[in-house]
Amino acid sequence: MKSRYWMSTLLCVVTAVGAACAQESPGDPLAVLGDGVVAAATAIDPEGYLQKLGVIAHDSMGGRDTPSPGLEMTAAWIASQFERVGLLPAGDDGSYLQRYSIDLVRPDLVASSASVNGAGDLRFGRDLVMTGMPEGDVEGPVVMLVGVGDVTSDAISKISGKNVVVASMPAGLNREGKLFAAELLRNGALSALLVVDVLDRAWNQRVDRISRNTAVQVGRNGATTGFSGEVRADAIRPILSAHGVELGKGPAQGALSVIDVPQLALALSPRVQVLDARSAPNVAGVLEGSDPVLKEEYVVFSAHMDHIGFGRPNAEGDSINNGADDDASGTTAVLEIAEAFSSLPTRPKRSMIFLLVSGEEKGLWGSAYFADNPPVRIDRMVADLNADMVGRNWPDTIVAIGMEHSELGAILGLVNEAHPELGMTAIDDIWPDERFYFRSDHYNFARKGVPVLFFFNGTHEDYHGRNDEVDRIDAEKATRISQLIFYLGYELANRVERPKWNPESRRQIVEGA
Numbered sequence: 001m002k003s004r005y006w007m008s009t010l011l012c013v014v015t016a017v018g019a020a021c022a023q024e025s026p027g028d029p030l031a032v033l034g035d036g037v038v039a040a041a042t043a044i045d046p047e048g049y050l051q052k053l054g055v056i057a058h059d060s061m062g063g064r065d066t067p068s069p070g071l072e073m074t075a076a077w078i079a080s081q082f083e084r085v086g087l088l089p090a091g092d093d094g095s096y097l098q099r100y101s102i103d104l105v106r107p108d109l110v111a112s113s114a115s116v117n118g119a120g121d122l123r124f125g126r127d128l129v130m131t132g133m134p135e136g137d138v139e140g141p142v143v144m145l146v147g148v149g150d151v152t153s154d155a156i157s158k159i160s161g162k163n164v165v166v167a168s169m170p171a172g173l174n175r176e177g178k179l180f181a182a183e184l185l186r187n188g189a190l191s192a193l194l195v196v197d198v199l200d201r202a203w204n205q206r207v208d209r210i211s212r213n214t215a216v217q218v219g220r221n222g223a224t225t226g227f228s229g230e231v232r233a234d235a236i237r238p239i240l241s242a243h244g245v246e247l248g249k250g251p252a253q254g255a256l257s258v259i260d261v262p263q264l265a266l267a268l269s270p271r272v273q274v275l276d277a278r279s280a281p282n283v284a285g286v287l288e289g290s291d292p293v294l295k296e297e298y299v300v301f302s303a304h305m306d307h308i309g310f311g312r313p314n315a316e317g318d319s320i321n322n323g324a325d326d327d328a329s330g331t332t333a334v335l336e337i338a339e340a341f342s343s344l345p346t347r348p349k350r351s352m353i354f355l356l357v358s359g360e361e362k363g364l365w366g367s368a369y370f371a372d373n374p375p376v377r378i379d380r381m382v383a384d385l386n387a388d389m390v391g392r393n394w395p396d397t398i399v400a401i402g403m404e405h406s407e408l409g410a411i412l413g414l415v416n417e418a419h420p421e422l423g424m425t426a427i428d429d430i431w432p433d434e435r436f437y438f439r440s441d442h443y444n445f446a447r448k449g450v451p452v453l454f455f456f457n458g459t460h461e462d463y464h465g466r467n468d469e470v471d472r473i474d475a476e477k478a479t480r481i482s483q484l485i486f487y488l489g490y491e492l493a494n495r496v497e498r499p500k501w502n503p504e505s506r507r508q509i510v511e512g513a
Contacts, residue, residue, distance in 0.1 A: 065309025087285030120239030127235035160188030181228035291349035303330030304360030330387030348493030367441035386442035405505035406451035
């Protein structure tokens with residue numbers, strides 16, 4: 001029943017997407033494919049695919065948890081494959097590996113500091129605390145926010161680059177307060193300090209709870225763009241008063257307004273204590289393009305090489321989650337595509353980045369770090385084609401999530417139509433309620449302004465289970481999907497114009513409006 005329902009849904013979506021692609025296709029004709037291009041695509045075959053898949057999803061890799069020895073072995077093997085096919089290293093210090101830190105931390109209230117120019121004194125723990133586990137330094141003038149209502153464009157212009165003392169959130173960092181503080185930071189505030197008026201006992205309980213909290217901090221680089229926290233009314237009141245601004249006893253009434261605090265500046269330097277320091281790898285390689293101008297732009301092919309590691313043994317005593325579909329299948333697709341492009345007698349005009357990240361299962365760690373610390377400027381990346389779980393379910397269909405958000409959807413439609421020999425139809429997202437667009441590594445490129453497509457065959461009964469094994473992968477299907485992504489990448493690397501965003505999608509996804 002489930003399969004029958006899904007397939008009827010697929011047929012409807014295929015029809016709708018095909019019509020949309022025909023109406024919205026970009027004007028450039030498809031790139032002409034020489035014999036070398038077709039030969040490279042057809043060299044992606046089930047035998048080679050299964051050989052690579054068998055290495056990545058082997059028991060010896062221990063389920064590729066982040067971090068783990070098995071993940072390190074996987075990354076080293078992938079790097080060897082990149083070197084074998086002649087990709088240029090795009091990691092740290094001339095290597096293929098890009099490493100990011102994974103630290104277990106807790107707030108260090110002793111090492112944290114706050115300074116006020118002029119009269120007054122603030123101290124972490126005694127007078128103020130930060131939410132989360134921030135570390136870094138901000139310094140700038142102070143404004144006070146009073147009243148209630150939306151953060152208007154006029155208010156935004158007055159809080160940008162300022163430390164904002166919020167006098168109208170008496171409950172402090174409850175859910176409403178956290179959301180409001182986050183909005184201020186998004187709109188350029190250096191910090192958002194919510195004033196709380198509580199007794200010593202209640203304050204001390206808050207400080208004790210915060211000081212004992214621990215968290216995993218990924219990619220720590222000693223710099224944060226903004227902080228939110230709480231400051232005691234009794235501590236901030238005399239400081240404001242000394243600069244001619246009075247803090248009321250309760251939340252101010254009326255519309256939201258910003259009050260300048262003349263000559264007052266605040267420097268905040270929260271610190272954390274590292275309890276356990278580890279790291280994990282991404283693997284990145286580059287194939288340089290052939291055009292002297294367009295080679296400075298990049299098409300990115302990505303997948304996550306990690307999985308969830310060990311679990312409770314099943315009836316046969318197997319405790320390793322090998323993740324053959326999730327996501328050894330996508331990782332293998334990227335390796336096969338890289339090898340195919342490397343074999344071309346004439347390289348495409350644009351350059352290509354082949355990227356295998358870790359930490360996807362923990363919260364898109366590796367791709368977030370890569371997008372924040374790319375080997376080339378992020379605005380030179382014209383597209384990210386992400387493959388996550390492409391080896392199961394229907395033999396002739398692959399979902400390409402994100403088709404509606406940019407011209408990539410229409411371009412994929414043209415490429416798909418030009419290759420009926422693949423017997424593979426790419427369709428739009430059939431699970432919008434699952435929000436898969438925000439749940440794999442492509443999203444970290446999208447939020448930076450890079451158009452993306454996410455190739456995904458959906459979950460199944462073996463998802464995150466012991467039985468997600470190599471012998472259940474449809475390698476013939478995965479090969480045809482890899483070929484389709486290869487042809488799409490070739491097209492994107494040779495088009496005159498880079499793909500454009502749907503303006504409304506860009507406004508929502510990139511600009512956060």
